Amino acid sequence: xxxxxxxxxxxxxxxEWAIIEVQGVVEVQPSFxxxxxxxxxxxxxxxxxxxxxxxxxxxxxxxxxxxxLKKPMLVLKKVKCMDIDQSSDNQSPxxxxxxxxxxxxxxxxxxxxxxxxxxxxxxxxxxxSAAAASSSVQT
Amino acid sequence: MEIMEQAxxxxxxxxxxxxxxxxxxxxxxxxxxxxxxDDLILLEVDEKLLPDFFHQxxxxxxxxxxDAVLCTQSKTYSIKFxxxxxxxxxxxxxxxxxxYENSEDCNGKDNHKAIVxxxxxxxxxxxxxxVAPRLDKLKLLLSEYPYSSxxxxxxxxxxxxxxxxxxxxxxxxxxxxEVQASDNELRSGLLAISAVEIDGYWRIVDEKYMSTIxxxxxxxxxxxxxxxxxxxxxxxxxxLVSDGFxxxxxxxxxxxxxxxxxxxxxGSCLWRLDERRVCVHFARxxxxxxxxxxxxxxxxxxxxxxxxxxxxxxxLEGEVLKEKFGVESWVHAFSVSxxxxxxAERFSTxxxxxxxxxxxxxxxxxxxxxxxxxxxxxxxxxYTRRTQPTLDAEPVFxxx
Numbered sequence: 001x002x003x004x005x006x007x008x009x010x011x012x013x014x015x016e017w018a019i020i021e022v023q024g025v026v027e028v029q030p031s032f033x034x035x036x037x038x039x040x041x042x043x044x045x046x047x048x049x050x051x052x053x054x055x056x057x058x059x060x061x062x063x064x065x066x067x068x069l070k071k072p073m074l075v076l077k078k079v080k081c082m083d084i085d086q087s088s089d090n091q092s093p094x095x096x097x098x099x100x101x102x103x104x105x106x107x108x109x110x111x112x113x114x115x116x117x118x119x120x121x122x123x124x125x126x127x128x129s130a131a132a133a134s135s136s137v138q139t
Numbered sequence: 140m141e142i143m144e145q146a147x148x149x150x151x152x153x154x155x156x157x158x159x160x161x162x163x164x165x166x167x168x169x170x171x172x173x174x175x176x177d178d179l180i181l182l183e184v185d186e187k188l189l190p191d192f193f194h195q196x197x198x199x200x201x202x203x204x205x206d207a208v209l210c211t212q213s214k215t216y217s218i219k220f221x222x223x224x225x226x227x228x229x230x231x232x233x234x235x236x237x238x239y240e241n242s243e244d245c246n247g248k249d250n251h252k253a254i255v256x257x258x259x260x261x262x263x264x265x266x267x268x269x270v271a272p273r274l275d276k277l278k279l280l281l282s283e284y285p286y287s288s289x290x291x292x293x294x295x296x297x298x299x300x301x302x303x304x305x306x307x308x309x310x311x312x313x314x315x316x317e318v319q320a321s322d323n324e325l326r327s328g329l330l331a332i333s334a335v336e337i338d339g340y341w342r343i344v345d346e347k348y349m350s351t352i353x354x355x356x357x358x359x360x361x362x363x364x365x366x367x368x369x370x371x372x373x374x375x376x377x378x379l380v381s382d383g384f385x386x387x388x389x390x391x392x393x394x395x396x397x398x399x400x401x402x403x404x405x406g407s408c409l410w411r412l413d414e415r416r417v418c419v420h421f422a423r424x425x426x427x428x429x430x431x432x433x434x435x436x437x438x439x440x441x442x443x444x445x446x447x448x449x450x451x452x453x454x455l456e457g458e459v460l461k462e463k464f465g466v467e468s469w470v471h472a473f474s475v476s477x478x479x480x481x482x483a484e485r486f487s488t489x490x491x492x493x494x495x496x497x498x499x500x501x502x503x504x505x506x507x508x509x510x511x512x513x514x515x516x517x518x519x520x521x522y523t524r525r526t527q528p529t530l531d532a533e534p535v536f537x538x539x
Contacts, residue, residue, distance in 0.1 A: 001203070007193050011194070016153055017232060018157050018230045022228075024224075026226055037172070038168060040167070041169060043166055044156065047161070053159070071186065073184065076182055078177075078178040106227075
Protein backbone atom coordinates (compact mmCIF):
# COMPACT_ATOMS: atom_id res chain seq x y z
CA UNK A 1 0.00 0.00 0.00
CA UNK A 2 1.34 3.41 -0.88
CA UNK A 3 0.22 6.77 0.47
CA UNK A 4 1.57 9.80 -1.34
CA UNK A 5 2.39 12.79 0.81
CA UNK A 6 0.86 15.70 -1.02
CA UNK A 7 1.90 19.30 -0.81
CA UNK A 8 0.05 22.08 -2.50
CA UNK A 9 2.00 24.90 -0.95
CA UNK A 10 5.26 24.66 -2.83
CA UNK A 11 8.77 25.32 -1.59
CA UNK A 12 8.80 28.98 -0.77
CA UNK A 13 5.27 29.42 0.44
CA UNK A 14 4.71 26.72 3.02
CA UNK A 15 2.62 28.36 5.78
CA GLU A 16 4.59 28.75 8.98
CA TRP A 17 3.01 27.53 12.21
CA ALA A 18 4.29 28.34 15.68
CA ILE A 19 4.76 26.37 18.86
CA ILE A 20 4.55 27.72 22.37
CA GLU A 21 5.98 25.10 24.66
CA VAL A 22 5.76 24.96 28.44
CA GLN A 23 6.91 22.31 30.86
CA GLY A 24 4.03 20.61 32.53
CA VAL A 25 0.32 20.84 32.02
CA VAL A 26 -2.06 23.76 31.94
CA GLU A 27 -5.03 22.99 34.15
CA VAL A 28 -8.41 24.43 33.50
CA GLN A 29 -10.96 24.99 36.23
CA PRO A 30 -13.39 22.06 36.33
CA SER A 31 -16.36 24.20 35.35
CA PHE A 32 -14.61 25.09 32.11
CA UNK A 33 -13.36 21.61 31.19
CA UNK A 34 -15.95 21.14 28.49
CA UNK A 35 -15.90 24.67 27.15
CA UNK A 36 -12.27 25.22 26.28
CA UNK A 37 -13.06 26.79 22.94
CA UNK A 38 -12.12 30.46 22.89
CA UNK A 39 -11.01 30.38 26.52
CA UNK A 40 -7.92 32.48 27.14
CA UNK A 41 -4.88 30.53 28.25
CA UNK A 42 -2.63 33.44 29.05
CA UNK A 43 -0.72 36.48 27.90
CA UNK A 44 2.41 36.24 25.84
CA UNK A 45 4.65 39.23 26.25
CA UNK A 46 7.88 40.36 24.72
CA UNK A 47 9.21 42.97 27.12
CA UNK A 48 12.30 44.13 25.19
CA UNK A 49 13.95 43.89 21.82
CA UNK A 50 15.62 40.64 22.85
CA UNK A 51 14.07 37.30 22.03
CA UNK A 52 12.96 36.87 25.62
CA UNK A 53 9.34 36.29 26.42
CA UNK A 54 7.04 36.00 29.38
CA UNK A 55 3.92 33.88 29.40
CA UNK A 56 1.46 34.65 32.14
CA UNK A 57 -1.06 31.93 32.83
CA UNK A 58 -3.37 32.64 35.69
CA UNK A 59 -1.18 34.01 38.46
CA UNK A 60 1.95 32.29 37.21
CA UNK A 61 4.56 33.96 35.09
CA UNK A 62 6.90 31.89 32.93
CA UNK A 63 10.01 33.19 31.23
CA UNK A 64 11.40 31.79 28.05
CA UNK A 65 12.84 32.56 24.64
CA UNK A 66 12.28 32.01 20.97
CA UNK A 67 14.56 29.28 19.67
CA UNK A 68 15.03 27.80 16.25
CA LEU A 69 14.21 24.10 16.08
CA LYS A 70 17.30 22.02 15.46
CA LYS A 71 15.38 20.34 12.65
CA PRO A 72 12.28 21.85 11.07
CA MET A 73 8.96 20.10 11.60
CA LEU A 74 6.30 19.65 9.00
CA VAL A 75 2.64 19.75 9.95
CA LEU A 76 0.86 16.93 8.15
CA LYS A 77 -2.86 16.43 7.91
CA LYS A 78 -4.44 13.03 7.45
CA VAL A 79 -7.30 13.16 5.02
CA LYS A 80 -9.73 10.31 4.60
CA CYS A 81 -11.11 10.20 1.11
CA MET A 82 -13.31 7.88 -0.82
CA ASP A 83 -11.51 6.31 -3.75
CA ILE A 84 -13.62 5.14 -6.59
CA ASP A 85 -12.00 1.96 -7.75
CA GLN A 86 -12.23 1.99 -11.54
CA SER A 87 -11.95 -1.71 -12.09
CA SER A 88 -14.05 -3.21 -9.38
CA ASP A 89 -16.73 -0.56 -9.37
CA ASN A 90 -16.87 -0.09 -5.64
CA GLN A 91 -15.76 2.61 -3.28
CA SER A 92 -12.99 2.04 -0.82
CA PRO A 93 -11.88 4.53 1.83
CA UNK A 94 -8.37 5.79 1.23
CA UNK A 95 -6.09 7.92 3.32
CA UNK A 96 -4.01 10.78 2.08
CA UNK A 97 -1.46 12.87 3.86
CA UNK A 98 -0.90 16.50 3.08
CA UNK A 99 1.73 18.96 4.17
CA UNK A 100 -0.19 21.91 5.61
CA UNK A 101 2.60 23.80 7.32
CA UNK A 102 6.12 24.02 8.60
CA UNK A 103 7.50 24.91 12.02
CA UNK A 104 10.95 26.39 12.35
CA UNK A 105 10.76 28.15 15.71
CA UNK A 106 9.21 27.67 19.08
CA UNK A 107 8.81 29.86 22.10
CA UNK A 108 10.12 27.61 24.84
CA UNK A 109 9.45 28.15 28.52
CA UNK A 110 11.50 25.95 30.77
CA UNK A 111 11.91 27.90 33.97
CA UNK A 112 9.95 27.33 37.13
CA UNK A 113 6.80 29.44 37.09
CA UNK A 114 6.97 32.53 39.21
CA UNK A 115 3.88 33.11 41.28
CA UNK A 116 2.61 36.64 40.93
CA UNK A 117 1.13 36.66 44.38
CA UNK A 118 0.92 40.40 44.72
CA UNK A 119 -0.62 40.75 41.31
CA UNK A 120 -3.26 38.04 41.03
CA UNK A 121 -4.40 39.07 37.60
CA UNK A 122 -2.07 40.39 34.94
CA UNK A 123 -4.31 42.51 32.77
CA UNK A 124 -7.94 42.70 31.90
CA UNK A 125 -10.26 42.53 34.85
CA UNK A 126 -13.64 42.06 33.26
CA UNK A 127 -15.62 38.95 33.93
CA UNK A 128 -14.88 37.01 30.76
CA SER A 129 -11.16 36.85 31.23
CA ALA A 130 -11.47 36.61 35.01
CA ALA A 131 -13.06 33.24 34.48
CA ALA A 132 -10.32 32.23 32.06
CA ALA A 133 -7.62 33.47 34.38
CA SER A 134 -8.53 30.72 36.75
CA SER A 135 -6.34 28.56 34.53
CA SER A 136 -3.21 27.63 36.38
CA VAL A 137 0.04 25.92 35.63
CA GLN A 138 0.77 22.58 37.19
CA THR A 139 4.10 20.88 36.81
CA MET B 140 3.21 44.74 32.16
CA GLU B 141 2.40 47.67 29.98
CA ILE B 142 0.47 47.11 26.84
CA MET B 143 1.78 49.69 24.41
CA GLU B 144 -0.27 48.59 21.52
CA GLN B 145 -4.02 49.05 21.67
CA ALA B 146 -5.22 47.12 18.70
CA UNK B 147 -8.70 46.44 17.47
CA UNK B 148 -9.90 42.96 18.37
CA UNK B 149 -8.15 40.90 15.80
CA UNK B 150 -7.54 37.23 15.37
CA UNK B 151 -3.97 36.66 14.48
CA UNK B 152 -2.20 33.53 13.43
CA UNK B 153 1.19 32.05 14.16
CA UNK B 154 2.80 35.04 12.54
CA UNK B 155 1.72 37.22 15.43
CA UNK B 156 3.61 34.94 17.82
CA UNK B 157 6.70 34.68 15.69
CA UNK B 158 6.82 38.39 14.92
CA UNK B 159 5.77 39.71 18.29
CA UNK B 160 7.24 43.17 18.54
CA UNK B 161 9.25 44.44 21.51
CA UNK B 162 7.13 45.86 24.31
CA UNK B 163 3.95 44.24 23.11
CA UNK B 164 1.81 41.34 24.13
CA UNK B 165 -0.86 39.11 22.74
CA UNK B 166 -3.44 36.88 24.25
CA UNK B 167 -3.13 33.14 23.71
CA UNK B 168 -6.43 31.33 23.71
CA UNK B 169 -7.90 27.98 22.81
CA UNK B 170 -9.15 28.01 19.26
CA UNK B 171 -12.86 27.85 18.53
CA UNK B 172 -12.14 24.46 17.03
CA UNK B 173 -9.62 23.38 19.64
CA UNK B 174 -9.50 19.64 20.07
CA UNK B 175 -7.37 16.51 19.88
CA UNK B 176 -7.11 16.75 16.06
CA ASP B 177 -5.50 13.35 15.74
CA ASP B 178 -5.40 14.00 12.04
CA LEU B 179 -2.71 16.64 12.55
CA ILE B 180 0.75 15.13 12.82
CA LEU B 181 4.10 16.79 13.47
CA LEU B 182 7.00 15.24 11.57
CA GLU B 183 10.60 16.24 12.21
CA VAL B 184 12.40 16.44 8.88
CA ASP B 185 16.01 17.12 8.02
CA GLU B 186 16.42 20.41 6.15
CA LYS B 187 17.86 18.60 3.13
CA LEU B 188 14.76 16.41 2.78
CA LEU B 189 12.35 19.35 2.65
CA PRO B 190 12.52 19.80 -1.15
CA ASP B 191 11.40 16.17 -1.58
CA PHE B 192 8.29 16.94 0.48
CA PHE B 193 7.55 20.20 -1.29
CA HIS B 194 7.88 18.55 -4.69
CA GLN B 195 5.71 15.60 -3.68
CA UNK B 196 8.43 12.99 -4.08
CA UNK B 197 7.73 11.31 -0.76
CA UNK B 198 5.39 8.46 0.10
CA UNK B 199 4.52 6.10 2.92
CA UNK B 200 4.82 2.44 2.08
CA UNK B 201 3.74 -0.74 3.80
CA UNK B 202 0.94 -3.17 4.53
CA UNK B 203 -1.46 -2.48 7.35
CA UNK B 204 0.29 -5.18 9.38
CA UNK B 205 3.73 -3.64 8.87
CA ASP B 206 5.28 -0.56 10.44
CA ALA B 207 5.03 2.11 7.80
CA VAL B 208 8.20 3.45 6.24
CA LEU B 209 8.68 6.77 4.52
CA CYS B 210 10.37 6.68 1.14
CA THR B 211 11.98 9.37 -0.95
CA GLN B 212 13.20 8.58 -4.43
CA SER B 213 16.30 6.85 -3.12
CA LYS B 214 16.07 6.26 0.64
CA THR B 215 13.92 4.51 3.18
CA TYR B 216 13.17 5.77 6.69
CA SER B 217 11.40 4.20 9.62
CA ILE B 218 8.96 6.45 11.45
CA LYS B 219 9.15 6.72 15.22
CA PHE B 220 6.86 8.59 17.55
CA UNK B 221 8.63 10.58 20.25
CA UNK B 222 6.37 11.74 23.04
CA UNK B 223 6.83 14.71 25.30
CA UNK B 224 5.66 15.57 28.79
CA UNK B 225 5.72 19.23 27.88
CA UNK B 226 2.61 21.07 26.71
CA UNK B 227 3.23 21.91 23.09
CA UNK B 228 0.68 24.50 22.02
CA UNK B 229 0.29 24.46 18.28
CA UNK B 230 -0.80 27.69 16.63
CA UNK B 231 -1.72 27.69 12.96
CA UNK B 232 -1.13 30.57 10.56
CA UNK B 233 -3.96 32.98 9.97
CA UNK B 234 -5.40 31.46 6.85
CA UNK B 235 -7.16 28.40 8.19
CA UNK B 236 -9.00 27.65 4.98
CA UNK B 237 -7.07 24.41 4.79
CA UNK B 238 -8.41 23.37 8.15
CA TYR B 239 -11.96 24.55 8.31
CA GLU B 240 -14.79 25.77 6.24
CA ASN B 241 -15.72 28.62 8.54
CA SER B 242 -13.24 31.35 9.18
CA GLU B 243 -11.85 31.63 12.65
CA ASP B 244 -14.23 32.81 15.26
CA CYS B 245 -12.70 35.61 17.18
CA ASN B 246 -13.47 36.25 20.77
CA GLY B 247 -12.85 39.91 20.34
CA LYS B 248 -15.94 41.26 22.03
CA ASP B 249 -14.46 42.00 25.37
CA ASN B 250 -10.79 42.37 24.61
CA HIS B 251 -8.89 45.08 22.88
CA LYS B 252 -5.89 43.13 21.83
CA ALA B 253 -4.90 40.50 19.34
CA ILE B 254 -5.63 36.88 20.06
CA VAL B 255 -3.65 33.96 18.81
CA UNK B 256 -5.44 30.64 18.89
CA UNK B 257 -4.11 27.24 19.84
CA UNK B 258 -5.64 24.51 17.74
CA UNK B 259 -4.11 21.53 19.49
CA UNK B 260 -1.73 20.44 22.21
CA UNK B 261 0.66 18.08 20.46
CA UNK B 262 1.53 14.91 22.43
CA UNK B 263 4.83 14.64 20.58
CA UNK B 264 6.18 14.36 17.09
CA UNK B 265 7.29 11.77 14.54
CA UNK B 266 10.97 11.30 13.72
CA UNK B 267 12.64 9.70 10.72
CA UNK B 268 15.47 7.20 11.03
CA UNK B 269 17.21 6.04 7.88
CA VAL B 270 17.02 2.27 7.48
CA ALA B 271 18.04 -0.35 4.96
CA PRO B 272 15.30 -1.11 2.45
CA ARG B 273 13.27 -4.20 3.36
CA LEU B 274 14.09 -6.26 0.30
CA ASP B 275 13.80 -9.82 1.64
CA LYS B 276 10.14 -9.71 0.72
CA LEU B 277 11.03 -8.94 -2.91
CA LYS B 278 12.83 -12.22 -3.39
CA LEU B 279 10.05 -14.06 -1.60
CA LEU B 280 7.38 -12.63 -3.85
CA LEU B 281 9.22 -13.21 -7.11
CA SER B 282 10.11 -16.76 -6.09
CA GLU B 283 6.44 -17.65 -5.85
CA TYR B 284 6.31 -18.32 -9.53
CA PRO B 285 9.69 -18.31 -11.29
CA TYR B 286 9.77 -18.18 -15.05
CA SER B 287 10.57 -21.64 -16.32
CA SER B 288 11.06 -23.33 -19.65
CA UNK B 289 7.56 -24.74 -19.33
CA UNK B 290 6.05 -21.31 -19.30
CA UNK B 291 8.12 -20.25 -22.28
CA UNK B 292 6.92 -23.15 -24.37
CA UNK B 293 3.35 -23.47 -23.17
CA UNK B 294 2.05 -19.96 -23.25
CA UNK B 295 2.22 -17.69 -26.24
CA UNK B 296 1.11 -14.74 -24.19
CA UNK B 297 -0.40 -13.65 -20.94
CA UNK B 298 -3.99 -14.15 -22.05
CA UNK B 299 -3.56 -17.89 -22.07
CA UNK B 300 -2.37 -18.03 -18.52
CA UNK B 301 -4.65 -18.98 -15.71
CA UNK B 302 -5.75 -16.06 -13.56
CA UNK B 303 -4.62 -18.07 -10.55
CA UNK B 304 -1.09 -17.87 -11.91
CA UNK B 305 -1.01 -14.25 -12.99
CA UNK B 306 -2.27 -13.34 -9.54
CA UNK B 307 1.07 -14.54 -8.21
CA UNK B 308 2.99 -12.36 -10.61
CA UNK B 309 4.01 -8.83 -9.80
CA UNK B 310 4.28 -5.72 -11.91
CA UNK B 311 6.41 -2.72 -10.87
CA UNK B 312 3.36 -1.05 -9.32
CA UNK B 313 2.50 -4.24 -7.41
CA UNK B 314 6.03 -4.36 -6.04
CA UNK B 315 5.91 -0.73 -4.94
CA UNK B 316 2.73 -1.59 -3.06
CA GLU B 317 4.21 -4.64 -1.36
CA VAL B 318 7.88 -3.88 -0.75
CA GLN B 319 9.07 -1.29 1.77
CA ALA B 320 11.81 0.34 -0.27
CA SER B 321 12.35 3.51 -2.26
CA ASP B 322 12.09 3.32 -6.04
CA ASN B 323 15.86 3.41 -6.53
CA GLU B 324 16.46 0.78 -3.88
CA LEU B 325 13.76 -1.41 -5.39
CA ARG B 326 15.40 -1.15 -8.80
CA SER B 327 18.79 -2.07 -7.31
CA GLY B 328 17.16 -4.95 -5.51
CA LEU B 329 15.70 -6.28 -8.75
CA LEU B 330 19.11 -6.02 -10.39
CA ALA B 331 20.76 -7.83 -7.51
CA ILE B 332 18.50 -10.85 -7.85
CA SER B 333 18.77 -10.87 -11.65
CA ALA B 334 15.08 -10.27 -12.13
CA VAL B 335 13.78 -9.51 -15.59
CA GLU B 336 10.61 -7.76 -16.73
CA ILE B 337 8.53 -9.93 -19.05
CA ASP B 338 5.19 -8.74 -20.38
CA GLY B 339 4.95 -6.13 -17.65
CA TYR B 340 5.71 -8.53 -14.81
CA TRP B 341 9.00 -8.79 -12.92
CA ARG B 342 10.20 -12.37 -12.86
CA ILE B 343 13.00 -14.44 -11.45
CA VAL B 344 14.09 -17.04 -13.98
CA ASP B 345 14.32 -20.62 -12.78
CA GLU B 346 18.00 -21.62 -12.45
CA LYS B 347 17.70 -24.73 -14.58
CA TYR B 348 16.30 -22.68 -17.42
CA MET B 349 19.09 -20.09 -17.16
CA SER B 350 21.54 -22.96 -17.25
CA THR B 351 19.99 -24.32 -20.43
CA ILE B 352 20.27 -20.95 -22.14
CA UNK B 353 23.86 -20.42 -20.99
CA UNK B 354 24.94 -23.84 -22.19
CA UNK B 355 23.33 -23.17 -25.58
CA UNK B 356 25.14 -19.84 -25.76
CA UNK B 357 28.48 -21.52 -24.99
CA UNK B 358 27.71 -24.28 -27.45
CA UNK B 359 26.98 -21.72 -30.18
CA UNK B 360 30.17 -19.85 -29.30
CA UNK B 361 32.23 -22.96 -29.92
CA UNK B 362 30.36 -23.78 -33.15
CA UNK B 363 30.85 -20.29 -34.55
CA UNK B 364 34.24 -19.67 -33.04
CA UNK B 365 33.05 -16.62 -31.11
CA UNK B 366 35.36 -15.08 -28.56
CA UNK B 367 33.81 -15.09 -25.11
CA UNK B 368 35.42 -11.71 -24.53
CA UNK B 369 33.78 -10.07 -27.53
CA UNK B 370 30.35 -11.54 -28.13
CA UNK B 371 28.24 -9.71 -30.64
CA UNK B 372 24.87 -9.08 -29.03
CA UNK B 373 22.80 -9.33 -32.20
CA UNK B 374 24.48 -12.53 -33.35
CA UNK B 375 24.20 -14.20 -29.96
CA UNK B 376 20.58 -13.21 -29.41
CA UNK B 377 19.33 -14.10 -32.89
CA UNK B 378 20.94 -17.51 -32.69
CA LEU B 379 19.38 -18.19 -29.29
CA VAL B 380 16.00 -17.10 -30.61
CA SER B 381 16.30 -19.42 -33.56
CA ASP B 382 17.12 -22.18 -31.09
CA GLY B 383 13.74 -21.54 -29.53
CA PHE B 384 14.46 -19.24 -26.63
CA UNK B 385 12.37 -16.09 -26.03
CA UNK B 386 13.99 -12.82 -27.07
CA UNK B 387 13.78 -11.31 -23.58
CA UNK B 388 15.48 -14.31 -22.01
CA UNK B 389 18.24 -14.35 -24.59
CA UNK B 390 19.12 -10.75 -23.77
CA UNK B 391 18.77 -11.51 -20.08
CA UNK B 392 21.34 -14.31 -20.34
CA UNK B 393 23.93 -11.80 -21.49
CA UNK B 394 23.03 -9.48 -18.62
CA UNK B 395 23.28 -12.21 -16.02
CA UNK B 396 26.53 -13.79 -17.16
CA UNK B 397 28.27 -10.98 -18.98
CA UNK B 398 29.23 -7.32 -19.01
CA UNK B 399 28.84 -4.90 -21.83
CA UNK B 400 32.21 -4.09 -23.31
CA UNK B 401 31.25 -1.20 -25.55
CA UNK B 402 28.41 0.19 -27.56
CA UNK B 403 29.07 -0.93 -31.10
CA UNK B 404 29.45 1.99 -33.46
CA UNK B 405 26.07 2.26 -35.17
CA GLY B 406 25.55 -1.44 -34.69
CA SER B 407 25.47 -4.13 -32.10
CA CYS B 408 26.95 -4.08 -28.60
CA LEU B 409 29.83 -6.26 -27.57
CA TRP B 410 29.68 -8.39 -24.44
CA ARG B 411 32.27 -10.18 -22.40
CA LEU B 412 31.31 -13.22 -20.36
CA ASP B 413 32.27 -12.77 -16.72
CA GLU B 414 34.57 -15.62 -15.70
CA ARG B 415 33.60 -15.55 -12.05
CA ARG B 416 29.86 -15.50 -12.66
CA VAL B 417 30.05 -18.36 -15.16
CA CYS B 418 32.31 -20.48 -12.96
CA VAL B 419 30.16 -19.88 -9.88
CA HIS B 420 27.13 -20.95 -11.88
CA PHE B 421 28.67 -24.30 -12.78
CA ALA B 422 29.93 -24.83 -9.23
CA ARG B 423 26.40 -24.31 -7.91
CA UNK B 424 25.07 -26.72 -10.48
CA UNK B 425 27.46 -29.46 -9.31
CA UNK B 426 26.57 -28.92 -5.66
CA UNK B 427 22.82 -28.67 -6.11
CA UNK B 428 22.49 -32.35 -5.21
CA UNK B 429 24.48 -32.05 -2.00
CA UNK B 430 27.99 -31.95 -0.67
CA UNK B 431 30.95 -33.39 -2.53
CA UNK B 432 34.52 -34.32 -1.76
CA UNK B 433 36.82 -31.42 -2.59
CA UNK B 434 39.01 -33.31 -5.09
CA UNK B 435 36.01 -34.77 -6.81
CA UNK B 436 34.34 -31.39 -7.00
CA UNK B 437 37.38 -29.56 -8.40
CA UNK B 438 37.80 -32.26 -11.04
CA UNK B 439 34.23 -31.95 -12.27
CA UNK B 440 34.27 -28.19 -12.05
CA UNK B 441 37.33 -27.92 -14.29
CA UNK B 442 35.58 -30.04 -16.87
CA UNK B 443 32.34 -28.11 -16.84
CA UNK B 444 33.63 -24.56 -17.26
CA UNK B 445 34.16 -23.28 -20.83
CA UNK B 446 37.56 -23.55 -22.43
CA UNK B 447 39.66 -20.56 -21.62
CA UNK B 448 38.13 -20.08 -18.17
CA UNK B 449 40.11 -21.01 -15.07
CA UNK B 450 38.08 -22.03 -12.03
CA UNK B 451 39.64 -20.95 -8.77
CA UNK B 452 38.26 -21.92 -5.37
CA UNK B 453 38.69 -18.30 -4.24
CA UNK B 454 35.93 -17.37 -6.69
CA LEU B 455 33.49 -19.30 -4.54
CA GLU B 456 33.72 -17.21 -1.38
CA GLY B 457 30.25 -16.35 -0.25
CA GLU B 458 28.92 -19.27 -2.30
CA VAL B 459 30.51 -22.48 -1.06
CA LEU B 460 31.77 -23.68 2.31
CA LYS B 461 34.55 -26.15 2.95
CA GLU B 462 34.46 -28.53 5.94
CA LYS B 463 36.99 -31.03 7.15
CA PHE B 464 35.65 -34.43 8.13
CA GLY B 465 38.60 -36.39 9.40
CA VAL B 466 41.31 -36.18 6.76
CA GLU B 467 38.98 -35.30 3.93
CA SER B 468 37.69 -31.91 2.82
CA TRP B 469 34.12 -31.64 1.67
CA VAL B 470 32.34 -28.72 0.02
CA HIS B 471 28.70 -27.75 -0.08
CA ALA B 472 26.71 -24.84 -1.46
CA PHE B 473 25.95 -21.99 0.92
CA SER B 474 25.15 -18.82 -0.94
CA VAL B 475 25.02 -15.39 0.64
CA SER B 476 22.22 -14.54 -1.79
CA UNK B 477 19.96 -17.04 -0.04
CA UNK B 478 20.46 -15.48 3.39
CA UNK B 479 18.26 -12.91 5.15
CA UNK B 480 19.29 -9.31 4.65
CA UNK B 481 18.51 -8.09 8.17
CA UNK B 482 21.54 -8.35 10.48
CA ALA B 483 19.94 -10.21 13.39
CA GLU B 484 18.51 -12.92 11.14
CA ARG B 485 21.65 -13.07 9.03
CA PHE B 486 23.94 -13.79 11.99
CA SER B 487 21.44 -16.21 13.46
CA THR B 488 21.40 -18.18 10.20
CA UNK B 489 25.19 -18.07 9.92
CA UNK B 490 25.71 -19.42 13.43
CA UNK B 491 23.15 -22.14 12.85
CA UNK B 492 25.20 -23.25 9.85
CA UNK B 493 28.45 -23.11 11.72
CA UNK B 494 28.83 -22.16 15.42
CA UNK B 495 32.33 -20.72 15.00
CA UNK B 496 33.69 -18.71 12.10
CA UNK B 497 37.12 -17.44 11.26
CA UNK B 498 37.12 -13.85 10.07
CA UNK B 499 38.23 -14.61 6.53
CA UNK B 500 35.40 -17.11 6.10
CA UNK B 501 32.82 -14.86 7.73
CA UNK B 502 33.50 -11.64 5.83
CA UNK B 503 32.10 -12.71 2.45
CA UNK B 504 28.84 -13.55 4.20
CA UNK B 505 28.39 -10.19 5.93
CA UNK B 506 30.01 -7.70 3.57
CA UNK B 507 26.73 -6.96 1.85
CA UNK B 508 24.87 -6.10 5.06
CA UNK B 509 23.61 -2.57 4.95
CA UNK B 510 22.76 -0.84 8.19
CA UNK B 511 22.90 2.94 7.97
CA UNK B 512 25.14 4.21 10.70
CA UNK B 513 26.76 0.88 11.52
CA UNK B 514 30.11 -0.21 10.09
CA UNK B 515 31.20 -3.81 9.58
CA UNK B 516 33.16 -3.62 12.84
CA UNK B 517 30.10 -2.25 14.56
CA UNK B 518 28.00 -5.12 13.23
CA UNK B 519 30.50 -7.70 14.47
CA UNK B 520 30.60 -6.03 17.84
CA UNK B 521 26.85 -5.98 18.12
CA TYR B 522 26.00 -9.46 16.91
CA THR B 523 29.00 -11.68 17.63
CA ARG B 524 31.34 -12.76 20.37
CA ARG B 525 34.98 -12.52 19.38
CA THR B 526 37.55 -14.88 20.83
CA GLN B 527 41.22 -15.26 20.11
CA PRO B 528 42.74 -18.44 21.59
CA THR B 529 46.30 -17.14 21.34
CA LEU B 530 47.78 -13.87 20.18
CA ASP B 531 48.95 -15.18 16.87
CA ALA B 532 45.87 -17.30 16.21
CA GLU B 533 43.05 -16.16 13.93
CA PRO B 534 40.16 -14.46 15.79
CA VAL B 535 37.06 -16.60 15.91
CA PHE B 536 33.47 -15.33 15.95
CA UNK B 537 30.51 -17.04 17.55
CA UNK B 538 26.99 -16.15 18.59
CA UNK B 539 26.47 -13.70 21.42
